[in-house]
Structures are given as structure tokens and as C-alpha cells.
Amino acid sequence: MRISKDPKVRRQEIMDAARELFLKNGYENTSVDDIVRRLSVAKGLFYYYFPKKDAILAAIADEFVEEVSRQFSTQLRDQTEDFSTLIRRILGYYLTTMKHNENLLNIKASNGTVVSLFVRGRLEDHAIREVTELLRENPSLLPLRYPEYTIHILVRGLSDLYLNGVQDLDVLSTLIEEILGLSRLSPEPETADSHQPHPS
Known part of the structure; x- marks a missing residue:
């Protein structure tokens, strides 16, 4: 049988x-x-x-999104780190994953749509939803008046930078920290011949 x-x-x-x-x-x-x-x-x-053949490509992209989203959610719920360290680690995971799957993300469907465009939108939506929920559940992590809007701007902006070639973890992490006020810019050291006015 x-x-x-x-x-x-x-x-x-x-x-x-x-x-x-x-x-x-x-x-x-x-x-x-x-x-x-x-x-x-x-x-x-x-x-x-x-x-049809396009359907299996969409399913492959879905599978990739689900796996990345699952790992993202798991790492985001790790409360053993401060928010700045947590975001840096998650960003590192995301960048590494995108790098290792460049060939997959560059596949084009018969209608001309690149897999990365489909994947990007889904991953951005998931990240915005998950981070916003985390901040609402734990307001002490990062006090934001409008967490969803702030995270929306941050995630979409970082995604645009990534697609435009800005893929250095230190650069992206620093941008996040400075935008969210997680770090303070260190003033340049004063020199003897500095003529910059000092704040009163």
C-alpha cells in the first residue's frame, strides 16, 4: 500500500x-x-x-519573514539588557540575516517585483508593532509620548538608509541612540585658541 x-x-x-x-x-x-x-x-x-510559480516564490518569502520575525520577537523579549544594548543586538541580527540572504532577496518575480521589497514591508510592519507593544508594556524602558509614531519614523528611516548602502552597525546604532536620546553627544575638547562662544 x-x-x-x-x-x-x-x-x-x-x-x-x-x-x-x-x-x-x-x-x-x-x-x-x-x-x-x-x-x-x-x-x-x-x-x-x-x-503558479509566483505563488511558491511568495511562499518562500513568507517563510523567510516568519523566521526573521520569530527570532526578532524572541530577542526583543529579553529583558536582561538595557534598551540601547537590546536594540544594538537586534539590529546586528537583522543586518547579518539580510547579508546572508542577499541572493534570495534579490530574486525577481515574473511581474518584476523584487523579493526584498515584499520582505522589507512585512519586516518593517512587524518591527514597528513589536517594539511599540514592548514600550507600551514597559514605559520605563524608554519614555516616549508617541511611541508608535516615533518607532514608525525610526524603522522606516533605517530601512531607507540600509537600502541606500548605509549598513554599518555602529552608524545605525548611534543614529538610534541619538534620535531616542539614549546617549549624549560628547562636546569637542576645548583648545587654548578656541574662540567659540561658551553658553552662559
Whole structure:
């Protein structure tokens, strides 16, 4: 008697094979036939789980977002650090994850949409929601009058900087600390021939 695989297992197998082929050969150069041939299954099985090739790419992107979001949430709930240290650690995790998955994020769907655009929006929404909730539950961490708006501006702004090539952890962390008032800029040391006026 033939024993069928668990649908979740089979679906994941198809996704893993597709992801491997997309990364190796490119999205446009990978056909549904290539995917089912890799798994030695009937073409109809692919369409049972995914109505078209774009659908499996969306599922792969969803899976990536869910994994990153889950790790983000877990790390954010670590209350053993001050907020500044916590944000630096989470930002480091995020930057490392994006770097390690550049090939995936640069895949283009047939409609021209780059995976990174879809992923970016989802991750930003999740980060804004999670950080805002944390600050509302723990107002002593960071007293903000409008936490959701502040975090919204911060997350979207950092994302724009990242896409424009600003990916240095120290730079991004410093920006967060200065914008949120988590650190104070050290004044430049005065010199004997300094003629700058001193505040009274």
C-alpha cells in the first residue's frame, strides 16, 4: 500500500527544491518542470499546493519573514539588557540575516517585483508593532509620548538608509541612540585658541 507524505512535509519539500533552484539558476530560468524533476514527483502535485510559480516564490518569502520575525520577537523579549544594548543586538541580527540572504532577496518575480521589497514591508510592519507593544508594556524602558509614531519614523528611516548602502552597525546604532536620546553627544575638547562662544 502506498503511504502518502504529510501535506506539510511535501509542501516544504517543494519549497526547498524551488528555493535551491531559484538561487542556483535564477527565477526566470527555473521552470515548474525543473522543480518537480528535482523531486521526482508529478507536475500535478506542484499545482495542488501552488497555483503558479509566483505563488511558491511568495511562499518562500513568507517563510523567510516568519523566521526573521520569530527570532526578532524572541530577542526583543529579553529583558536582561538595557534598551540601547537590546536594540544594538537586534539590529546586528537583522543586518547579518539580510547579508546572508542577499541572493534570495534579490530574486525577481515574473511581474518584476523584487523579493526584498515584499520582505522589507512585512519586516518593517512587524518591527514597528513589536517594539511599540514592548514600550507600551514597559514605559520605563524608554519614555516616549508617541511611541508608535516615533518607532514608525525610526524603522522606516533605517530601512531607507540600509537600502541606500548605509549598513554599518555602529552608524545605525548611534543614529538610534541619538534620535531616542539614549546617549549624549560628547562636546569637542576645548583648545587654548578656541574662540567659540561658551553658553552662559
